[in-house]
Amino acid sequence: MKKIAPSILNADLSNLSQQIRYVEIGGADWIHCDIMDGQFVPNITFGPPVVKAVKNSTRLPVDVHLMIENAEKYLESFVENGADILTVHQEAQVHLNRTLTRIKELGIKAGVSVNPSTPVYTLHEVLELVDLILIMTVNPGFGGQSFIESTLRKVEQLSALRERNGYKFLIETDGGISKENILSVSNAGCDVFVVGSAIFKSDNISATTTELKNLVNTIIV
Ligand code: DX5
Ligand code: ZN
Numbered sequence: 001m002k003k004i005a006p007s008i009l010n011a012d013l014s015n016l017s018q019q020i021r022y023v024e025i026g027g028a029d030w031i032h033c034d035i036m037d038g039q040f041v042p043n044i045t046f047g048p049p050v051v052k053a054v055k056n057s058t059r060l061p062v063d064v065h066l067m068i069e070n071a072e073k074y075l076e077s078f079v080e081n082g083a084d085i086l087t088v089h090q091e092a093q094v095h096l097n098r099t100l101t102r103i104k105e106l107g108i109k110a111g112v113s114v115n116p117s118t119p120v121y122t123l124h125e126v127l128e129l130v131d132l133i134l135i136m137t138v139n140p141g142f143g144g145q146s147f148i149e150s151t152l153r154k155v156e157q158l159s160a161l162r163e164r165n166g167y168k169f170l171i172e173t174d175g176g177i178s179k180e181n182i183l184s185v186s187n188a189g190c191d192v193f194v195v196g197s198a199i200f201k202s203d204n205i206s207a208t209t210t211e212l213k214n215l216v217n218t219i220i221v
Contacts, residue, residue: 002216004193004212005030005192008196010201020058022206023199025206025209030085031058034067035064040068048078063192064078071086071093072098075106084108086106086110087113093112100129100130101129111131115139120161128167131169133158133171135151135171136151137175138176145175146176147175155190156188162189172194177194177195178198179198179212179215183216193216195209198212
């Protein structure tokens with residue numbers, strides 16, 4: 001089954017547990033937390049305390065996306081506060097193998113993310129190590145941006161590499177995903193879809209979540 005990972009970046013954070021309930025009712029699979037430090041990306045969001053609040057509000061896996069410098073300094077803190085998946089950016093990691101190895105030593109899933117202009121080949125040396133590869137389909141930092149079409153070929157490249165070599169990683173996309181484009185992203189080989197504003201800014205959070213999930217899990221015979 002393909003998965004929907006609503007990003008709380010654009011949720012009503014003053015009613016976080018209620019917003020999480022709505023996406024759970026809609027069939028969400030993961031809860032995606034966008035951590036931003038104002039250094040790696042031009043925005044600041046939240047840290048471990050909010051991840052803890054999310055963890056206390058759901059039984060779904062908490063998928064933490066670290067858009068921060070020096071992520072290696074905070075791994076233990078995010079794990080202690082409930083992260084089930086920790087994804088770091090290839091562009092922000094001098095010692096990527098060491099950081100990914102450390103995440104796995106902490107007993108959770110390790111992910112790596114690349115920005116739209118970062119080629120897939122920069123990940124070649126960690127494809128066997130990672131559990132998840134997050135392809136940014138917008139320039140990171142803000143929700144509500146437009147999907148960057150050229151990133152689709154990166155999903156296709158990764159999917160072909162996985163097929164050819166029997167890698168086990170999941171492919172996740174993040175940014176500008178909506179009803180209009182989710183099928184083409186799914187057909188390119190994406191397994192997990194981070195969706196923020198298309199869900200939380202919609203008229204019916206639960207129904208939109210269900211609609212997106214059905215779109216990517218409907219087998220057309
Ligand atoms: C960008 C964020 C967003 C967010 C999804 O740094 O990672 O992509 O999760 O936001 P939408 O779905 O509104 O683009
Ligand atoms: Zn994200």
